[in-house]
Amino acid sequence: MKLLVVNANTSPQVTDLVVQEARRAAQPGTEIVCATGRFGARIISTRAENAIAHHAMVELVAEHHRGCDAVLIGVSYDTGLAAVRELLPIPVVGMTEAALHSACFLGGRFGMITFDRRSEAVYREIIAGYGLTARLGALRSIQASPADMYRDPSIVEAKVVEAGQKLVEEDNVDVIIISGAAMAGMPRRVQDRLKVPAIDGVNCGTRLAEMLAAMKLPKPRSGSYAAVPEKELVDVAPAIQALYRG
Secondary structure (H helix, E strand, O other), rough: EEEOOOOOOOOOHHHHHHHHHHHOOOOOOOEEEEEEEEOOOOOOOHHHHHHHHHHHHHHHHHHHHHOOHHHHHHOOOOOOHHHHHHHHHOOOEEEHHHHHHHHHHHOEEEEEEEEOOOHHHHHHHHHHHOOOHHHEEEEEEEOOOOOHHHOOOOHHHHHHHHHHHHHHHHOOEEEEEEEOOOOOOOOHHHHHHHOEEOOOHHHHHHHHHHHHHHOOOOOOOOOOOOOOOOOOOOOOOOOHHHHHHO
C-alpha cells in the first residue's frame, strides 16, 4: 500500500515531522511518500493563507497521487479536503477530520490544544463543518510557534501539558486533540503526564487512510463526490487539467 502525505505549508521541516509520525503509525509494508507546497505561507495560520493553500493542495495531489492508494492531508486546517476528495478516485483523509472522529470513539467531550489564539476561531469553524460542535468541550491555545518545535521541543511540551491539564481539570474533557501538523508525535511524548487519551491527526489519519484503502470501495458514480465532468480550465497546471479528462 502506498500513502501520499501532502503538506500545503511551504515548510519542508513540517513535512518531515508529519512523515516521521505517519511512518511510525503505518502498518508494515505501507510506503509513505510526500509532497510539500511550492507557494503560499510557510505555516498556514489565517483563512486568507488557507485559501491560497487550497490551490497549492489541489496542484500537489494532482501531480503526485497516481500510483497511490490513499491521501492524507497533512495540514491541520484540512486544507482542500473536500475538493481533493471530489477530484480523486482514491480515499482522502484530513488529519483534523481523523482526529475529531477518533476522539468521538474514545469519549464524550473532546478538548483541543492549538498553537495560537487567533486560530481558535478557524478550528471552531472546522469542527462545526464536521457537525461536532456539541462534542467540543473547550479549546486551549498555547503561546508557541511551529518554529519553537524545532528549537526546543521540551518547552513546547511543557506548555502542552499545562493546557492539557486545564482541559481535564477545568473543562472536564474526556479526550485531548493536540492540533497542528508541527505537533505530530506530541501525544506520545506527553501522554504519561495527562490523565486522558491524547491524540494527533497524523497518527489517526494514517490508520484511517490505510483502513479505507484496504476496503477498496469504488468512487461514487452519483452525488456531489462523483467524478468531475470533463471541462477545459484556463491557465492551470497540466496535472489539474488532466483530472478533468478522466
